[in-house]
Amino acid sequence: MAGTTPDFDAVVIGAGFSGLYMLKSLRDKLGLRVRVYEAGDTVGGTWYWNRYPGARCDSDAYIYVCTWDKQLLQEWEWSERYPTQPEILRYLEHVAKRHDLKRDIQFGTRVTGGEFDEGTNLWKVHTDKGEEVTARFLIAAVGTLSATNLPQFKGLEKFKGKWYHTSRFPKEGVDFTAKRVAVVGTGATAVQAIPEIAQQAKQLTVFQRTANYCVPARNGKVDPEVTKARKADYDGIVKRIRESFFGQEHYFIPKSALEVSREERERELDKRWDAGGFAFWLANYQDMFFSKEANEVIADYLRRKIRATVKDPKVADKLIPQGHYYGTKRQPLDTNYFETFNKDNVLLVDATADGKIEEITEKGIRAGGKEYEFDIIVFATGFDAMTGPLKALNLKGRGGRTLDKEWVDGPHTYLGVSVAGFPNLFTITGPQSPSVLSNMPVSIEQHVEWITDCIDNMRKTGKTTIEATPQAQDQWVAHVNEIVNMTLMTSANSWYMSANIPGKPRAFLPYLGPEGVGGYRKKCDEVAAKGYEGFQLA
Numbered sequence: 100m101a102g103t104t105p106d107f108d109a110v111v112i113g114a115g116f117s118g119l120y121m122l123k124s125l126r127d128k129l130g131l132r133v134r135v136y137e138a139g140d141t142v143g144g145t146w147y148w149n150r151y152p153g154a155r156c157d158s159d160a161y162i163y164v165c166t167w168d169k170q171l172l173q174e175w176e177w178s179e180r181y182p183t184q185p186e187i188l189r190y191l192e193h194v195a196k197r198h199d200l201k202r203d204i205q206f207g208t209r210v211t212g213g214e215f216d217e218g219t220n221l222w223k224v225h226t227d228k229g230e231e232v233t234a235r236f237l238i239a240a241v242g243t244l245s246a247t248n249l250p251q252f253k254g255l256e257k258f259k260g261k262w263y264h265t266s267r268f269p270k271e272g273v274d275f276t277a278k279r280v281a282v283v284g285t286g287a288t289a290v291q292a293i294p295e296i297a298q299q300a301k302q303l304t305v306f307q308r309t310a311n312y313c314v315p316a317r318n319g320k321v322d323p324e325v326t327k328a329r330k331a332d333y334d335g336i337v338k339r340i341r342e343s344f345f346g347q348e349h350y351f352i353p354k355s356a357l358e359v360s361r362e363e364r365e366r367e368l369d370k371r372w373d374a375g376g377f378a379f380w381l382a383n384y385q386d387m388f389f390s391k392e393a394n395e396v397i398a399d400y401l402r403r404k405i406r407a408t409v410k411d412p413k414v415a416d417k418l419i420p421q422g423h424y425y426g427t428k429r430q431p432l433d434t435n436y437f438e439t440f441n442k443d444n445v446l447l448v449d450a451t452a453d454g455k456i457e458e459i460t461e462k463g464i465r466a467g468g469k470e471y472e473f474d475i476i477v478f479a480t481g482f483d484a485m486t487g488p489l490k491a492l493n494l495k496g497r498g499g500r501t502l503d504k505e506w507v508d509g510p511h512t513y514l515g516v517s518v519a520g521f522p523n524l525f526t527i528t529g530p531q532s533p534s535v536l537s538n539m540p541v542s543i544e545q546h547v548e549w550i551t552d553c554i555d556n557m558r559k560t561g562k563t564t565i566e567a568t569p570q571a572q573d574q575w576v577a578h579v580n581e582i583v584n585m586t587l588m589t590s591a592n593s594w595y596m597s598a599n600i601p602g603k604p605r606a607f608l609p610y611l612g613p614e615g616v617g618g619y620r621k622k623c624d625e626v627a628a629k630g631y632e633g634f635q636l637a
């Protein structure tokens with residue numbers, strides 16, 4: 100029955116950066132019949148859902164783009180160094196319109212399940228609208244940080260005020276004026292939201308479980324001459340970010356932080372601090388992620404910055420990170436974050452010690468035996484990262500296997516793009532690929548192009564299924580772990596380590612390759628050049 104004609108050649112799930120480009124490539128390059136399902140009512144993915152105050156991109160706008168649309172690279176003008184959520188949404192709407200993508204996207208529709216039929220070699224896909232369609236290929240473009248993590252706080256249903264999760268903020272916004280507001284969480288999202296909310300709220304109380312090493316974003320207008328020069332050099336920029344470690348124009352200092360004099364080190368750190376953005380994190384001394392001693396001298400610099408900014412030494416003490424090495428949790432970029440704790444209307448509660456959240460009450464939050472009253476609670480508590488959105492698809496591969504069972508001890512993938520036992524399923528920026536450790540569009544485009552070439556090759560060679568072999572997958576998983584185990588990353592209770600969700604098996608989720616995204620790209624290309632080594636084609 101392998102010759103049965105499916106409803107679609109490919110079903111793509113999600114219409115963010117990845118789903119849009121996947122649709123464009125399969126439909127306009129290969130001429131396939133494609134259906135995209137998207138739960139939101141328009142395109143955008145992450146940028147559709149994350150509408151919290153202060154939401155903006157942490158990558159510089161000039162590299163947070165669809166590099167596949169060269170004309171648009173020249174035409175589009177970003178208003179600031181880091182675009183806001185509405186601006187990115189406008190950009191993606193524009194992309195969808197320019198390429199007439201919406202006609203193949205069914206909005207307001209969530210994929211609720213899918214089974215691989217071993218008789219027909221087709222995926223049968225179900226949606227919450229009661230549809231059932233078949234497709235040769237199933238492509239998950241569901242994002243890495245899209246499954247909301249709302250901790251199971253006792254009593255939330257009793258709260259008489261309003262509560263929101265940052266990843267599901269109302270479209271019309273929330274007016275915090277004259278309100279008593281709580282923010283739970285101090286990750287990259289909260290670090291953006293807290294200074295904005297503090298400007299409006301009568302009283303803002305921040306419940307912090309883990310303090311973070313933040314560095315300044317230094318947002319602002321970009322010098323038109325710089326923009327002009329970048330536009331003239333886009334081919335060069337695209338080549339460099341594709342070959343780079345993190346999909347950005349940042350490069351480690353090829354020295355140890357310990358081999359240089361204190362003066363030289365301070366000068367280098369000052370330069371990165373003053374430049375703002377990810378330079379401090381991703382263009383620092385090369386041993387920062389490996390050597391505790393090197394990491395410590397850099398962390399010390401950041402601790403001094405916090406003490407110099409926060410007026411009350413007791414508050415500064417609470418804001419100084421403890422228990423994890425610098426850079427092992429995602430770098431939050433801030434605009435007046437530490438300064439916000441100098442405001443009279445802002446209170447910081449240490450939610451690990453005397454302020455541990457016990458329950459949500461009718462009036463607010465009981466923490467450390469004390470009840471705090473609020474009109475609004477904002478949960479900035481993050482995501483069930485990387486594996487969460489894929490598990491939520493309820494897919495059944497060969498023999499009815501599920502990701503829940505296959506991944507009971509953490510993800511098992513081959514190259515982060517394929518899972519053994521799930522033929523013709525591709526996961527864009529899936530677990531154990533560089534994805535979240537890179538500037539996302541760079542990794543997204545690499546996967547989309549690799550998947551497109553793979554499907555094209557299958558058609559040309561008359562193959563109907565491709566799946567990772569269990570052996571290749573085991574080797575990849577071992578390789579991912581071997582590399583990360585050489586670094587300090589595994590020591591942190593980060594979402595990278597799956598440690599933010601109680602009961603989630605502790606495992607490093609992305610892939611930190613020895614040569615970053617550039618090396619990973621080479622590896623994927625080699626696999627293809629060797630006839631899709633590690634895959635079984637039939």
Ligand code: NAP
Binds near residue numbers: 157291308429456480
């Ligand atoms: P996050 O980094 O996971 O932070 C969640 C926060 O909530 C943490 O402070 C966490 O504390 C706290 N938390 C979780 N459960 C809690 C509980 N039961 N009680 C008290 N506190 C609790 O999530 P996020 O800030 O949403 O960021 C997730 C990722 O999204 C980022 O790392 C980044 O990759 C991405 N992001 C990107 C941008 C951008 O580029 N524009 C902006 C924002 C976010 P612990 O640290 O102790 O777990």
